[in-house]
Amino acid sequence: MTTQAQSDVPNTEGLSRFIPILSIGLLFFIFGFITWLNGALIPFLQMVCELTELQALLIAFCFYIAYVVMALPMAKILEKTGYQKGMSLGLGIIAVGCLLFVPAALTAFFPIFLLAQFVVGSGLTILQTASNPFIVRLGNEESAAARIAFMGLLNKAAGVLAPIVFTSLVLSGLPDVNQDSLNAMPADARAALINDMSVSLIQPYVGMAIALGLLALVFMRIALPSIESTSNSEQAADALANTAPQNKQILQFPHLVLGAVSLFFYVGVEVVAGDTIGLYGSSIGVENATTLTSFTMVAMVIGYAIGLMCIPRFISQQTALLSSAILGLVLTICIMLSSNSDTGVSNALWGWLGVQALPNSVTFIALLGLANAMVWPAIWPLALNNLGKYTAQGSALLIMGIAGGAILPMVYGVTSESIGGQTAYAIMLPCYCFIAYYALLGCKKESW
Missing domain, CATH: 1.20.1250.20 (MFS general substrate transporter like domains)
Structure with missing residues (x-):
């Protein structure tokens, strides 16, 4: 019994501790980058798809509603795949969502953009559900708050970079535009500019999909500590909780x-x-x-x-x-x-x-x-x-x-x-x- 209990505790000393923390830190950076990319995507798609403010905010709605709709299904999937494979699966789902931006950009058809956002949000749901438990388990309980703070800073730092990177990649070479200046353009010039803006989404999102796909493969290979099992005391607590309504x-x-x-x-x-x-x-x-x-x-x-x-x-x-x-x-x-x-x-x-x-x-x-x-x-x-x-x-x-x-x-x-x-x-x-x-x-x- 003692040997089994000890085997459930992850080895978090030295290099074996640094690599998992670095890996989960990378995931939290990705959470922040993709989440706060919406801040740039919403005004951009409002111009490309010629939307009202309410229609443009459906981009955020479809992204965040995925957390609610997909939380239980993704939890069931995690029970079957385990946490580490779940991380790879989440990265793969986000990559698929990024690829959906290609037909969306080619057609400038807003419902495809919304579908892509929902798929990306679904991938983030399983990714967050799979990675969050590692923060607490990767070290002793007293230092958990410091690890959480570190992850939070990575998340917000990615949020700083995401809109800047988006603008430099998608709008580079295009004149500075906003809803006000776009409305003032002649119809032909506005249509041509909107088409150029829409097509400019393809290359960055294909690049993101490739990078996320490769990262999914990496997360299948790296050695992360197992947190699948729980200690006897945790199992007993769960059993007690499950006996009550x-x-x-x-x-x-x-x-x-x-x-x-x-x-x-x-x-x-x-x-x-x-x-x-x-x-x-x-x-x-x-x-x-x-x-x-x-x-x-x-x-x-x-x-x-x-x-x-x-x-x-x-x-x-x-x-x-x-x-x-x-x-x-x-x-x-x-x-x-x-x-x-x-x-x-x-x-x-x-x-x-x-x-x-x-x-x-x-x-x-x-x-x-x-x-x-x-x-x-x-x-x-x-x-x-x-x-x-x-x-x-x-x-x-x-x-x-x-x-x-x-x-x-x-x-x-x-x-x-x-x-x-x-x-x-x-x-x-x-x-x-x-x-x-x-x-x-x-x-x-x-x-x-």
């Missing part, structure tokens, strides 16, 4: 349920901030609109770094969550009231570095990344606190909060078409209010 039991934890709702709102506002900034910037004539998501991601990286330095050394997770919600409320009000032409705020913050100046309204959207950075890391431990044997079920409930990334951008799109893009950011106010409530009271609630 799970849904009834898990809903008896108010701090968990309210935490899942908070994550729904958080993922929603995070995606709105990251994926609509390009749409909004393009609509008011900002140059290089497809790169604007990078500004939001830089703010998130800064916020992440501040959180790592301050939590729990100077402030608690609960205080960090409340501060994030208040900052989100303040910035949202600033977005709604600020100028679409004056660039004073960005000039003061980064203009002296030679970085592109942005209208104040767009600058405040980018700064939402600072408010959003530490919400996810703060909610998780508060929501899972004292769940005991129900921790795994609680984690599954929290993952469902990713649905906010599919729903709230669509709410923004509908609102934008009714009252205008700038005022539509008001939909984030109740979201941040609920997150503030959770930080103050909801996370402490022990009974309904």
